[in-house]
Structures are given as C-alpha cells and as structure tokens.
Amino acid sequence: MGHYAAVWDHKAAIKITKDWNGIDQVLLRNPHGASAKISLHGGQVVSWRNAQGEELLFTSNKATFKHPKSMRGGIQICYPQFGDCGLLDQHGFARNKIWVIDENPPPFNSKESLGKSFVDLLLKPSEEDLKQWPYSFELRLRVSLALDGDLTLISRVRNINGKPFRFLFAYHTYLAVSDISEVRVEGLETLDYLDNLSKRKLLTEQGDALTFESEMDRTYLRSPKVVAVLDHERKRTYVIRKEGLPDTVVWNPWEKKSKTMADFGDDEYKSMICVDGAAIERPITLKPGKEWTGKLVLTAGKSSFCFDQLEALNYRAKDSDSYLF
Numbered sequence: 001m002g003h004y005a006a007v008w009d010h011k012a013a014i015k016i017t018k019d020w021n022g023i024d025q026v027l028l029r030n031p032h033g034a035s036a037k038i039s040l041h042g043g044q045v046v047s048w049r050n051a052q053g054e055e056l057l058f059t060s061n062k063a064t065f066k067h068p069k070s071m072r073g074g075i076q077i078c079y080p081q082f083g084d085c086g087l088l089d090q091h092g093f094a095r096n097k098i099w100v101i102d103e104n105p106p107p108f109n110s111k112e113s114l115g116k117s118f119v120d121l122l123l124k125p126s127e128e129d130l131k132q133w134p135y136s137f138e139l140r141l142r143v144s145l146a147l148d149g150d151l152t153l154i155s156r157v158r159n160i161n162g163k164p165f166r167f168l169f170a171y172h173t174y175l176a177v178s179d180i181s182e183v184r185v186e187g188l189e190t191l192d193y194l195d196n197l198s199k200r201k202l203l204t205e206q207g208d209a210l211t212f213e214s215e216m217d218r219t220y221l222r223s224p225k226v227v228a229v230l231d232h233e234r235k236r237t238y239v240i241r242k243e244g245l246p247d248t249v250v251w252n253p254w255e256k257k258s259k260t261m262a263d264f265g266d267d268e269y270k271s272m273i274c275v276d277g278a279a280i281e282r283p284i285t286l287k288p289g290k291e292w293t294g295k296l297v298l299t300a301g302k303s304s305f306c307f308d309q310l311e312a313l314n315y316r317a318k319d320s321d322s323y324l325f
C-alpha cells in the first residue's frame with residue numbers, strides 16, 4: 001500500500017497481463033480494491049470493478065476474444081464511424097485494432113491524473129489502414145481509475161494529415177444491470193432522438209424517464225452532460241458524465257435480436273444496457289494539426305440518487321468545460 005500514500009506512482013498501480021490471444025491487457029487498481037482492465041485489443045475496457053469486487057460492466061458469456069473481432073461487452077471505442085453510416089465496417093476500425101501503451105504519457109491537466117492510476121493507449125493508422133481511410137491521425141485514450149472508484153476515459157484525436165478530416169465517435173458502454181425491466185434512464189426526457197430501428201427517423205422523447213419493454217436503439221441528440229441509469233433491483237445508480245460528446249445512444253437488443261447475435265446469449269439482454277456518450281449527428285471536423293477531446297466519467301453508487309440531483313449536476317456542468325474533469 002506504501003506507494004499509494006503521499007505521491008501517487010501511477011506506474012506502481014498498474015500491471016500488465018496477457019489475454020487469451022497473448023495480447024496485453026492493463027490492470028489498474030486503487031488502494032480500496034477497485035479495479036479496471038483495459039485490453040490493447042481495441043483499447044477496450046473489459047472490466048471495471050468496485051471496491052467490493054462487483055463487476056460493473058457487462059460481458060457476454062458467449063463473447064469471443066478472437067482478434068480482430070471486438071469482444072461483446074465492456075466499453076468499445078467506436079471511431080471513426082458509428083454504426084453502418086459510412087464505408088467502413090460497423091462502428092469503425094478502432095475497436096478491432098491492436099493499440100500500444102505510451103510508456104511516457106504527457107502530463108496534460110493535473111486533474112486528469114492526480115490521485116488516479118491511469119494508462120495511455122495510442123492508435124495510429126498503419127499503411128494498410130490508410131488504404132481504407134486515407135487520413136493520418138493519432139488517437140490517444142487515457143483510462144484512469146480514481147480513489148473513489150470512478151472510471152474516466154479521455155480520448156484525444158489529433159490530425160497529423162495534410163488536410164481536414166471528419167469522424168464520428170462513441171464510447172459504446174455495456175453497463176451490467178440486474179433486470180432490464182427494473183431499469184430507468186434519467187436525463188433524456190423531452191429530447192429529440194434518431195430512432196435507429198426506423199431508418200433514423202427523428203422523434204421526440206416524452207416527459208417521463210426512459211424504461212424498457214422492447215428493443216431500443218436510439219441516438220438522443222444534444223443530450224445533457226450528465227445522465228443517470230437507475231437499477232432498482234440492485235439498488236445501484238450509474239452516473240454518466242460526458243464532455244465533447246453531444247449525443248447519447250441507448251441500446252438494448254431485447255429477445256428477438258439477441259437470438260440473431262452469435263456472441264450474445266438469448267437471455268442476456270435482461271442483464272445489460274448500453275448507454276453511450278457519442279458524437280454522431282454532427283461529424284467532428286478536424287483541421288490539420290488540431291486536436292479533439294471527448295471525455296467520459298462513470299460513477300457507480302448506491303441508489304439514493306434522485307432527479308433533482310441530476311438537474312443540479314447538469315446545471316453546474318452547463319457553463320463550465322472543466323467542471324467535470
């Protein structure tokens with residue numbers, strides 16, 4: 001425990017292990033027993049546990065851990081495309097690539113790493129990738145675990161290309177829940193959304209919190225910085241905070257679609273919900289030499305959370321770019 005004391009030595013709090021394919025994965029720990037595991041395959045967070053050792057992210061029992069296919073669950077990085085709106089494979093190539101660890105990460109803003117164990121992963125296009133998507137970039141993902149167990153993901157995309165390029169981005173986040181019928185998502189009331197089940201038709205959410213009784217696949221537009229997922233049965237609330245990511249995708253495949261997915265159990269739709277901080281409706285345009293940042297902070301706590309608290313968090317986050325991080 002000594003190395004957690006006065007000055008946080010982030011290198012001492014991380015450990016590199018291998019997955020089934022011999023690909024490195026990084027284990028982050030905090031002194032209270034919380035942990036997170038990030039795979040170099042896809043830069044995917046494959047596990048996030050609280051101090052009690054409970055897994056907070058969903059992973060399918062039928063997930064395949066076979067490179068280059070991404071694993072069903074955790075937090076996937078969707079870049080530079082989301083879904084099938086583009087010429088690339090579904091959700092872009094970042095989730096299928098092998099990333100590398102940056103052994104000497106830049107300091108950035110001290111709030112990002114102070115008191116946290118963190119790792120920086122990098123993705124740069126290979127010659128082969130450039131044939132598919134001819135824009136040179138560097139994608140840096142910093143994943144950090146705070147003393148209170150919060151998990152933060154910060155992605156920076158830098159244009160090292162001679163001309164501007166456009167991209168979409170999402171943190172495709174599979175949260176573990178006890179029973180989807182007992183889950184409520186708060187913060188998306190009255191927003192416009194694209195219904196991905198009806199050719200991205202533009203619709204408007206009603207006044208009530210979101211509940212689930214059938215397949216859902218929606219992109220909520222210009223959503224607030226803070227959204228909450230309440231799991232009544234487990235008495236747990238996830239708070240999702242985001243910056244630089246205007247949209248929120250909510251997905252549950254429900255029964256019929258689950259049966260069509262080879263790497264997903266028939267009943268597993270009951271124990272997951274995807275709520276993704278994303279930039280989808282308006283592609284990000286990045287000029288040469290410029291950098292874009294998209295941040296996500298996940299908190300998992302006891303269900304004492306109420307709508308007024310969410311309102312207050314959003315009110316405070318509204319005019320401040322640095323409030324959340």
Ligand SMILES: O=P(O)(O)OC[C@H]1O[C@H](O)[C@H](O)[C@@H](O)[C@@H]1O
Nearest residue numbers: 083090091196217249250251274
């Ligand atoms: O099966 P995948 O390619 O991982 O995609 C899983 C899901 O991701 C997102 O939630 C999309 O909105 C859905 O349309 C898609 O079905």
